[in-house]
Amino acid sequence: GTRRRTGLADMASATAAAGAGASPVRLRPFKRVAVVGGTHGNETTGVYALRRFQKHPELLARDGIDVEYCLANPKAVREVRRFVDDDLNRQYSMARLRDDSLESYESVRAKLIEQRFGPKDSDRPHADFLVDMHTTTSRMGITMIFESQGVDPAALYVAKEVRRMLAGRTSAPVFILFADLERDGIPHTPSIARSGVAIEVGPVAQGLLRSDACEWMEQAALAVMDAIARLNTGEATASEAEAVPVFQNSRVKVPCPAGEDGSPLAVFHERLQDGDYRPLRKGDPIFRGLDGEVIEYDGRLGDTVFPVFVNEAAYYLPESGLGFALCHHATLPLPPIVTAEDGAARLSLPVPPADDAEAVAAAIEASDPWEAAEAAAATA
Template identity: 30%
Template sequence: MDKVVCLPRLSRVAVCGGTHGNELSGVYLVREMLKANKKVTDKDEDNSLSVTTLISNPLATQQCRRYVSRDLNRCFTNASLYGPVSDESPYEVIRAQELNATLGPKGSPEAVDLVCDLHNTTSCMGLCVIAYSDSDWICLQIFRHLKRQMPDMQVRYLNYAISGQEAYSLDTVGKHGFGMEIGPQPHGVVRSNIYTTMKLGVQHMLEWVRLFNSGTVFEGGPVDVFTVVQNIDYPRDPETHDITAAVHPQLQDRDFCLLRPDDPLFQTFSGETLRYHGEESLYPFFINESAYYEKNIALLLARKHSVMVPAIGRSRSTEEGHKNMI
């Protein structure tokens, strides 16, 4: 058997919904979890797990809006978390500091062990685990578990780490963390199939944590990781800055299908095809995401590479884990 990487127990997990108040699968799933109990504690013979569920942006959720003043999921930089606030500060900045106090502080030993932040996209992306690392073995092993347990679902791992750019999303408050992004689903709408997929994803994630904490050793193996390279804006009128084209029909709904140089990229409103002029073939995702119009993003592009994930087990329980290896 390959060498096992031993990691600390995951004693505290947070499941967050409504970071964007109009992404309703996470909102309704967290509400259902809160009905059961705001804080569920499972105590096993040699294990305790605290699962905290919360609505990240209650005001935006109440109004069924993405955000009130600014995008909460961009407010978890050090400048936002530790800068001065007043009554005039944007609501989401104040809320980010509250969440950091509850789940963090970010980067500290007191932070929760794992944050799973629930999101929906209008893009045809299936289920994506989005993190800021291609070497966080906890997140990657959870991803491998989701792929095994959900064979009928397209499950992919996205690495958002960009050189020189600080991680800014809620999931980065925990020692480990990821966004669970599922689509397609229109914002302000809940679709039962997308909701059910998210519910299963959260259940399998918590199942993995309990197995890990109980001493199970998870075997290693290769996984495909999509790492963000760049984003592309819509073509725009140089004077008005209005968009002048839509995503080409041959590209629409083809998230994670390889985009090659000279492939159709946009179709202008007058009917002209505009082609991709990049120097390398890359994988598009968040294609025509409705919330990204305001961010001047038509789609993002990623490279795919293989990462060898090691076998992992809980610290001080390696021998027990060997017996329970899956």
């Protein structure tokens, strides 16, 4: 074929060189960190991590940082269900937080949690940084999710530091998943703090604990704290600009065919199953229907895309948003960061255009990130 064989690292270097000499950005330090588990009651791994961190506070303790713990949805945790009335992680838009007519258990919980760690519409919310611990049934390894209006350099820094620190230390690869969203509308927990990330580990089934997923979660949470502590040293976090390869969630979703009652009428095709972050090309099979017919990707987001949340159990539920999601790949410039009391509350950096999808696809196909992570962890 004529595909370019540029590796992802080469692409990132080229972008970094283009941004070299970027002047540092100034941010206020991150002194209060909220650590949240059990936003979804059947994502048991985050609940267990929270329990372990509370019993062993030395795990997340870092100089100059106050950690506050929150079990977000205790009723759903007790019932080992994603939610009781409605998805808690869809309640944090400004519109819903300020809508007094909403009275579901989860909309009330969201308001209480926002009162504790927000206000969301403040430059001085109680929590400077919020970490929300999730799991997925999809093979997404350790995915650091951050969503911001433009690029939030603090969240990007933390995510890329987690990836750097865990390289060779966990049997799962670390991915960064970014979405560029209008801030008021973001429905997810980290959006109520000044900055934040969701840690998403998988594959792991709902309602149980796997030792591998627990290890991934704990290592990722510890690395988040290390990264925040480094941000807070007040010095520039890098001597020159970096460029960080990420997957950018388009929020375009592809639902599984379903009947009027919501029951699935097709199964993820075996070639897409476990294929998170692998190239998906127009014409590739995505589902097999009840009659054996194969349903192909229709190219709706481009000829080559990268799927995430492939066969996530929650996305069979309309309350949580049906279907798997399609991503582009982008290389985000990260300027050096200085923290200072008179720094900005938040910054919004421009989002560059997506990378050439076929070049990224070729690089991924040349080196499987799971095999690389397992090999590196085995020799470490």
